[in-house]
Amino acid sequence: MMWNTEWGIKMSLLLKSTKRMRPIDRVRAIGSLIMLALFAIVMLFPIYFMFVTSLGRPVEAGSANYSLFPRVVTFDSYKFFFDFSPHALRWISNSFIIAASVTVGNVLFAGMAGYAFAKIRFRGSKLFFWLFLGTMMVPYQVIQVPLYILTVNVLGMQDTYAALILPNMCTAYNIFLMKQFTSSIPTEIIESAKIDGCSQPRIFASIVVPLSKTVLAVMAITTFMDNWNSFFWPMLITTKEYMKTIQVGLASFRFANTTYFAPMMAGACVAALPMFILFFCLQRYFLEGVTVGAVKG
Numbered sequence: 293m294m295w296n297t298e299w300g301i302k303m304s305l306l307l308k309s310t311k312r313m314r315p316i317d318r319v320r321a322i323g324s325l326i327m328l329a330l331f332a333i334v335m336l337f338p339i340y341f342m343f344v345t346s347l348g349r350p351v352e353a354g355s356a357n358y359s360l361f362p363r364v365v366t367f368d369s370y371k372f373f374f375d376f377s378p379h380a381l382r383w384i385s386n387s388f389i390i391a392a393s394v395t396v397g398n399v400l401f402a403g404m405a406g407y408a409f410a411k412i413r414f415r416g417s418k419l420f421f422w423l424f425l426g427t428m429m430v431p432y433q434v435i436q437v438p439l440y441i442l443t444v445n446v447l448g449m450q451d452t453y454a455a456l457i458l459p460n461m462c463t464a465y466n467i468f469l470m471k472q473f474t475s476s477i478p479t480e481i482i483e484s485a486k487i488d489g490c491s492q493p494r495i496f497a498s499i500v501v502p503l504s505k506t507v508l509a510v511m512a513i514t515t516f517m518d519n520w521n522s523f524f525w526p527m528l529i530t531t532k533e534y535m536k537t538i539q540v541g542l543a544s545f546r547f548a549n550t551t552y553f554a555p556m557m558a559g560a561c562v563a564a565l566p567m568f569i570l571f572f573c574l575q576r577y578f579l580e581g582v583t584v585g586a587v588k589g
Contacts, residue, residue: 339564346370346558369554373562376544376555379534383541384562390456390526390537391519397461398515399508405462406470407500411482412492421471424464433524440528451535456526460519466511473507474500513574517567538563 347362350372374380408414409421439459449455477500485495501508523539530536536544542559 348554369558372555373559383538387537393457394519395516401462402466405467409471410474427464
């Protein structure tokens with residue numbers, strides 16, 4: 293609600309400012325507003341259609357009537373979603389456990405690695421950093437086959453939380469993000485702490501973390517969202533129903549002969565709800581994250 297209020301105030305101020313513009317500038321400003329409105333409609337329409345469809349009856353795709361406005365509002369599809377599988381709630385809890393564990397791991401390990409690359413001098417630091425950056429150039433799908441063979445055939449960790457969590461516990465992108473931000477912290481502060489007898493773990497916990505709250509929050513939010521919405525790797529590594537995540541579980545509503553679209557959309561709404569709550573509660577960190585690491589003192 294606050295976001296809508298702020299957006300409305302900004303839009304009203306922008307519209308008032310167009311009255312003081314030259315005619316050509318006014319046309320450009322109005323044209324930009326129209327383009328932004330069309331872009332917003334295109335982006336929001338799938339979400340609207342998902343919600344409207346979820347309010348329909350849980351019938352097969354061939355018998356469903358689709359419309360832009362709900363003809364009959366019912367929550368039977370939500371009940372169908374939770375009754376369809378005894379593991380529906382387990383799917384949601386699995387997604388939360390995996391996303392939360394990976395988020396904590398990245399904030400801790402990627403945070404420390406980024407600080408080490410930025411402020412600690414050690415042999416081969418630049419080489420290791422560029423090797424980490426090089427892994428970002430490799431498409432994620434390319435490493436799926438060797439990673440699957442290592443996880444399942446060598447380590448025997450199929451259908452385990454470890455197989456779902458460990459491959460993403462510390463990503464190169466988060467290391468790069470933390471390194472860029474930590475580089476902007478004045479070295480004099482860290483040198484003063486060393487003179488006072490602080491160890492590296494103490495410096496990281498007492499100085500670097502408080503100064504890096506913004507980048508750590510952005511890292512946590514984006515990591516949680518990426519792993520909550522992850523589909524491909526959980527689909528490969530899980531074969532048992534109770535180990536599936538919510539995104540993989542939604543695919544269970546598609547059969548060889550038919551698809552239950554309304555319950556599938558109801559499950560999609562349930563899966564998307566935590567992301568909407570996360571975004572609207574922490575949206576200022578998203579906006580601050582746009583400039584993280586971009587300005588160096």
